[in-house]
Amino acid sequence: MKIKTLFIAPYPGLKELALTLAKEQQSLDITVVQGDLQEAIPIVKQYEKKGYDIIISRGGTAQLLRQHTSLPIIEIKVSGYDILRILTLVKDYSAHPRIIGFPNICQGFVSVSNLLGVHIPYTIIHDQEEVAEAVQQAKADGAQTIIGDTITCKTAEAYGLQSILITSGKESVLEAFEQAKQTYQIMKNAAKQVNLYKQLLQKTKIPIAIYNENGSIQFVSSSFQKILAFMKNNSDESSIYAYFPFLDNAYKQLCQEIEPIEIQYTYAINDEWVQLRQGYLKTDQNESQYYLRFSEKEDNQEEYGLSVTAMRPIMTSFSQIVGNSQPIQMVIHQAEKAAMHNEPLALYGEKGTGKKTLAGIIHCESKQKDEFLLLVRILADYREIIDHLKPILAHSEKGTCVLQGVEHLRLEHQDDVAQLIHETKTRTIFLFEDSPINLLRQKKLSPHLFKQFKQNQIRLPSLKEYMEDLDEYVRKFIAQYNVKYGKQIVGVHEETLKWLYNRNWQGNLQELSHVIEQAIQVANHEYISKEDLNNIFKNIEPGYSLIDLNKPLAEIEKDIIWKVLQEEEMNQTKAAKRLGINRSTLWRKLK
Numbered sequence: 250m251k252i253k254t255l256f257i258a259p260y261p262g263l264k265e266l267a268l269t270l271a272k273e274q275q276s277l278d279i280t281v282v283q284g285d286l287q288e289a290i291p292i293v294k295q296y297e298k299k300g301y302d303i304i305i306s307r308g309g310t311a312q313l314l315r316q317h318t319s320l321p322i323i324e325i326k327v328s329g330y331d332i333l334r335i336l337t338l339v340k341d342y343s344a345h346p347r348i349i350g351f352p353n354i355c356q357g358f359v360s361v362s363n364l365l366g367v368h369i370p371y372t373i374i375h376d377q378e379e380v381a382e383a384v385q386q387a388k389a390d391g392a393q394t395i396i397g398d399t400i401t402c403k404t405a406e407a408y409g410l411q412s413i414l415i416t417s418g419k420e421s422v423l424e425a426f427e428q429a430k431q432t433y434q435i436m437k438n439a440a441k442q443v444n445l446y447k448q449l450l451q452k453t454k455i456p457i458a459i460y461n462e463n464g465s466i467q468f469v470s471s472s473f474q475k476i477l478a479f480m481k482n483n484s485d486e487s488s489i490y491a492y493f494p495f496l497d498n499a500y501k502q503l504c505q506e507i508e509p510i511e512i513q514y515t516y517a518i519n520d521e522w523v524q525l526r527q528g529y530l531k532t533d534q535n536e537s538q539y540y541l542r543f544s545e546k547e548d549n550q551e552e553y554g555l556s557v558t559a560m561r562p563i564m565t566s567f568s569q570i571v572g573n574s575q576p577i578q579m580v581i582h583q584a585e586k587a588a589m590h591n592e593p594l595a596l597y598g599e600k601g602t603g604k605k606t607l608a609g610i611i612h613c614e615s616k617q618k619d620e621f622l623l624l625v626r627i628l629a630d631y632r633e634i635i636d637h638l639k640p641i642l643a644h645s646e647k648g649t650c651v652l653q654g655v656e657h658l659r660l661e662h663q664d665d666v667a668q669l670i671h672e673t674k675t676r677t678i679f680l681f682e683d684s685p686i687n688l689l690r691q692k693k694l695s696p697h698l699f700k701q702f703k704q705n706q707i708r709l710p711s712l713k714e715y716m717e718d719l720d721e722y723v724r725k726f727i728a729q730y731n732v733k734y735g736k737q738i739v740g741v742h743e744e745t746l747k748w749l750y751n752r753n754w755q756g757n758l759q760e761l762s763h764v765i766e767q768a769i770q771v772a773n774h775e776y777i778s779k780e781d782l783n784n785i786f787k788n789i790e791p792g793y794s795l796i797d798l799n800k801p802l803a804e805i806e807k808d809i810i811w812k813v814l815q816e817e818e819m820n821q822t823k824a825a826k827r828l829g830i831n832r833s834t835l836w837r838k839l840k
């Protein structure tokens with residue numbers, strides 16, 4: 250297959266020469282068009298659509314075109330022969346010649362003319378815009394003939410001077426043809442590689458899209474394309490922001506700074522929550538590139554010992570917190586106070602007591618509510634962790650960073666975190682399962698770090714401490730899961746609630762929420778019955794016979810999974826690992 254080549258000749262003679270030489274080119278299919286600086290851009294736009302591979306042009310035209318097309322531009326260089334020809338022509342000329350040109354042309358002339366003992370004055374320009382001034386100056390200096398390229402000659406004539414165009418000879422044109430072939434070959438090899446990777450991405454079925462700083466989509470895998478089509482029917486939007494508006498914000502810059510760590514997002518597409526990950530791709534161009542990919546729920550979290558999530562607060566206001574009990578009212582009171590300032594804060598309480606939820610509300614009720622809300626989980630200590638945390642904490646003067654697992658860091662790293670917090674204005678909220686003072690005593694918390702939030706600590710009570718609010722929470726979860734599962738459950742009977750109340754309750758809000766979720770799914774009356782709940786507890790509490798062999802296989806499987814989950818303190822990662830399945834499979838099987 251021949252290389253489709255567009256040859257733009259800035260003057261008629263070059264067009265003729267190119268047409269003649271093109272005939273001898275076996276591997277180039279050359280279209281020759283005449284056009285100068287002004288005409289070249291529309292020509293290229295017109296031919297670009299016709300599948301051309303490469304463009305050949307000369308001087309300023311070639312340089313201008315580079316800024317307006319992604320096709321490779323080969324420039325016909327002024328050769329020693331071209332210079333020699335001009336010098337031979339003008340050496341006995343009496344009409345005071347002057348060369349005006351870019352540094353390479355002028356230097357070429359100086360070298361060759363020195364060899365020949367011909368001395369022609371010259372003016373070096375660096376930009377086409379300088380031509381007019383250079384011509385006027387030459388005229389003022391007494392020059393009568395200007396030697397230069399097409400634009401220079403046109404300008405000279407406009408000022409009433411003679412001009413001699415530096416024409417390109419056969420050798421220069423042939424040289425450009427050779428270069429076109431070589432460049433095309435290099436391009437083809439690079440394209441081959443890109444194609445290979447693209448195919449690989451398609452084959453592995455990873456839903457991934459790559460886009461630039463402006464959000465313009467550069468690549469989209471077929472599986473991602475299907476999702477985009479699903480999101481916007483018949484839409485040919487080329488901007489990623491049209492589909493995922495949350496990407497166009499402060500996180501983009503952060504993404505670049507914490508590369509190679511990805512930022513996770515939870516996003517609803519047609520009522521279905523999905524996990525997305527955004528990352529930064531290093532390229533050697535000035536432009537920044539990003540990718541967005543769909544991921545299994547919280548997969549590969551341990552990859553970097555650090556996970557960064559753009560939090561989506563499920564509750565945004567203190568008024569949404571239900572419960573009149575003293576412990577809950579105390580939490581609300583303290584949290585309201587905390588939302589009024591920007592000091593580092595610690596929230597502590599057992600697993601599933603609502604620490605993340607409260608952190609989200611505090612953020613939404615604070616001055617920085619419109620800024621980012623990040624959940625940073627430290628999963629392991631490692632050498633570069635502070636380098637990774639630095640941009641996160643220093644990222645913006647605003648926003649809230651919720652930091653979980655800081656006690657996993659060695660004490661000197663914790664001291665570094667304390668220093669970072671001291672220097673930043675980003676609001677930091679620490680989450681602990683144990684009380685900070687206990688952690689301090691056990692030497693798991695650095696005194697420097699402790700000092701940062703010593704005055705601002707909120708303890709989240711365990712559910713068993715505020716059982717008088719149980720009915721409120723049960724009702725809240727029923728309403729929440731009715732929506733999710735399209736049910737119309739109206740509540741639990743008084744006696745069921747009493748029974749629930751009198752249980753030796755070990756779990757927290759997280760577990761209560763799971764139990765109600767299960768109950769909503771199985772309930773087939775308006776009220777959740779004691780039996781419904783009992784069946785669920787049977788499966789999640791130790792001491793009950795685990796497997797009821799009268800149930801269908803899928804149900805037995807569910808029971809086993811619940812049992813393992815319970816034994817692993819509802820830790821989904823550990824349960825999934827024990828069962829040899831991944832976390833999304835685990836949840837799918839429980840549905």
Ligand SMILES: Nc1ncnc2c1ncn2[C@@H]1O[C@H](COP(=O)(O)OP(=O)(O)OP(=O)(O)O)[C@@H](O)[C@H]1O
Pocket residue numbers: 563569570571598599600601602603604605606607682725758759762
């Ligand atoms: N005030 C609340 N009202 C209703 N539901 C709540 C409340 N607080 C928390 N929840 C629910 O309880 C569950 C656990 O909450 P959250 O994740 O905030 O707890 P956590 O203490 O941060 O958990 P962990 O210790 O596991 O990280 C979530 O499903 C959340 O929706």
